[in-house]
Amino acid sequence: MSDDHGAKHVVLVEDELNIAEAIRFLLSNDGWRVQTIANGGSAVEVIRNAAPDLVMLDVNLPGKSGFEILEELRADPAFADLPILMLTARGQSRDREMAEKAGVSRFMTKPFSNSEMLDAVRALSGTSDTV
Amino acid sequence: MAGLKQADLAKTIGISASYLNLIEHNRRRIGGKLLLEIAASLGVEPNALTEGAEATLIAAMREAADEAGLSGPEALRADEFAGRFPGWADVLVGTRRRVAALERTVEALSDRLSHDPHLAASMHELLSTAAAVRSTAAILAETKTLQAEWRDRFHANINEDSRRLSDSAEALVAYLDADAGAADAANSPQEEVEAFLAAHDFSFETLETADKARATEQIAALLAAHQPELSLSAAHIAQGVLAQVARDAALLPLATLRKTLESVSPDPLALASRYGVAPAVILRRLAALPELEAGIVVCDRSGTVLFRKSVEGFTVPRHGACCPLWPLFGVLGQPGLVVRETLSQLGRTQARFVTFATCEVATPATYNAPALSQAVMLLLPAPLTAKDDLAVGSTCRVCPQSACTARREVSILGGMV
Numbered sequence: 111m112s113d114d115h116g117a118k119h120v121v122l123v124e125d126e127l128n129i130a131e132a133i134r135f136l137l138s139n140d141g142w143r144v145q146t147i148a149n150g151g152s153a154v155e156v157i158r159n160a161a162p163d164l165v166m167l168d169v170n171l172p173g174k175s176g177f178e179i180l181e182e183l184r185a186d187p188a189f190a191d192l193p194i195l196m197l198t199a200r201g202q203s204r205d206r207e208m209a210e211k212a213g214v215s216r217f218m219t220k221p222f223s224n225s226e227m228l229d230a231v232r233a234l235s236g237t238s239d240t241v
Numbered sequence: 242m243a244g245l246k247q248a249d250l251a252k253t254i255g256i257s258a259s260y261l262n263l264i265e266h267n268r269r270r271i272g273g274k275l276l277l278e279i280a281a282s283l284g285v286e287p288n289a290l291t292e293g294a295e296a297t298l299i300a301a302m303r304e305a306a307d308e309a310g311l312s313g314p315e316a317l318r319a320d321e322f323a324g325r326f327p328g329w330a331d332v333l334v335g336t337r338r339r340v341a342a343l344e345r346t347v348e349a350l351s352d353r354l355s356h357d358p359h360l361a362a363s364m365h366e367l368l369s370t371a372a373a374v375r376s377t378a379a380i381l382a383e384t385k386t387l388q389a390e391w392r393d394r395f396h397a398n399i400n401e402d403s404r405r406l407s408d409s410a411e412a413l414v415a416y417l418d419a420d421a422g423a424a425d426a427a428n429s430p431q432e433e434v435e436a437f438l439a440a441h442d443f444s445f446e447t448l449e450t451a452d453k454a455r456a457t458e459q460i461a462a463l464l465a466a467h468q469p470e471l472s473l474s475a476a477h478i479a480q481g482v483l484a485q486v487a488r489d490a491a492l493l494p495l496a497t498l499r500k501t502l503e504s505v506s507p508d509p510l511a512l513a514s515r516y517g518v519a520p521a522v523i524l525r526r527l528a529a530l531p532e533l534e535a536g537i538v539v540c541d542r543s544g545t546v547l548f549r550k551s552v553e554g555f556t557v558p559r560h561g562a563c564c565p566l567w568p569l570f571g572v573l574g575q576p577g578l579v580v581r582e583t584l585s586q587l588g589r590t591q592a593r594f595v596t597f598a599t600c601e602v603a604t605p606a607t608y609n610a611p612a613l614s615q616a617v618m619l620l621l622p623a624p625l626t627a628k629d630d631l632a633v634g635s636t637c638r639v640c641p642q643s644a645c646t647a648r649r650e651v652s653i654l655g656g657m658v
Binding site for chain 1: 365
């Protein structure tokens with residue numbers, strides 16, 4: 111949820127610390143409040159408690175995969191419409207299909223340009239429909 | 242089967258029970274004497290036994306016709322075709338089966354990224370790191386007023402990631418090009434042979450002392466005892482290598498050579514002169530001494546590598562052609578020439594080698610036919626200090642030497658090494 115200063119809240123689940131740092135910098139500069147988690151195992155609980163405006167989710171994560179996290183969140187009616195942007199270095203069509211089936215809002219393959227990522231985040235935060 | 246057990250029937254007609262089993266299930270077609278014997282043992286007409294096999298053949302032909310889109314009256318006459326030309330029908334069905342097997346192989350290879358966990362993990366690591374570098378570099382380049390603290394952190398990150406990227410790329414190239422793990426090592430006949438020879442530490446005590454007649458038996462025994470069983474192609478190559486070992490051992494036993502090397506250096510020409518043998522014999526014999534930690538590569542007249550003993554720091558490519566700058570290829574077609582060259586292989590390691598290469602005629606002379614020669618290159622590890630070595634690659638695909646005149650194809654390394 112937006113905080114007292116109106117900043118929107120994003121939870122970033124990414125175990126590659128340097129990517130997480132770059133994304134955190136870019137989103138903070140874009141006016142977001144960024145919360146990062148490196149472990150998939152605790153992601154669902156953190157997201158449930160934080161009730162963010164957007165989730166960015168890596169696929170390959172320690173503890174629990176991005177697909178599992180996505181499925182668990184979508185199974186909860188409270189998060190059925192939460193915008194979720196999935197980031198993966200596995201750009202195979204099978205992964206994309208799996209993510210779409212599990213209800214991802216948008217799927218991006220690494221490496222991506224910063225402007226491409228920011229555009230996707232801005233678009234998703236304006237609507238909860240698939241972009 | 243008229244109350245007769247399969248094993249009893251097999252025994253009566255003098256074939257193995259497993260072969261009879263294949264015949265029963267129409268996986269082996271039979272005719273002539275064997276067919277008549279089985280029919281007589283079972284007390285039935287011979288054509289009663291072939292009906293099943295023909296039905297299988299005709300069904301396979303109909304499937305082939307269907308896949309090829311053949312329809313109409315011709316497609317319905319598969320039985321007539323099989324009856325009139327059973328040999329051709331077999332060829333057609335066999336070819337269709339082979340095409341299907343090849344299609345499965347192609348499918349498996351093209352889907353390797355999904356099925357090969359090591360490759361998938363390497364690619365994932367590479368792309369993840371590239372993503373971090375790209376984002377961070379763009380922040381550094383595009384953010385006009387970046388605080389010093391952030392700038393320093395991003396510089397450190399990019400430094401760390403670029404190192405990771407380089408390591409990942411190197412590991413991936415090593416995996417694709419060289420042997421990466423025992424489980425994956427033996428997938429070409431040459432690699433099977435190398436694994437077989439390595440299991441014996443490249444020396445065969447029983448062949449060192451065997452006379453000519455006994456050597457053939459010993460070779461057969463060595464090949465038969467190897468587990469896992471060698472493929473037909475690998476067994477053919479291994480047999481040739483072992484026969485060569487036996488011939489070399491008869492000329493110069495390893496025990497004799499080892500004793501000599503206690504007092505002299507392993508100089509191939511001096512040793513060849515001392516024992517009155519061809520230099521190639523000395524190169525192969527030296528490679529068989531584990532204490533020298535030498536490598537060897539042997540190729541035929543076409544440049545195809547027949548045999549190799551790998552040595553740390555010198556990669557013989559797993560797929561594709563070798564670097565044409567190797568002295569091995571320089572001596573091809575020049576029997577008698579012996580080249581001595583110190584070289585190092587560009588790329589991952591700093592290893593240096595003193596190499597000796599020579600070419601010998603590998604077949605007996607016949608009138609008006611080309612002499613089938615083969616080249617041998619011995620690699621002896623050399624100290625790291627000297628310079629002005631010949632710089633060679635492994636194969637163009639993974640060679641960083643962009644200005645090489647011998648380059649056949651573009652390197653996948655680009656500027657990464």
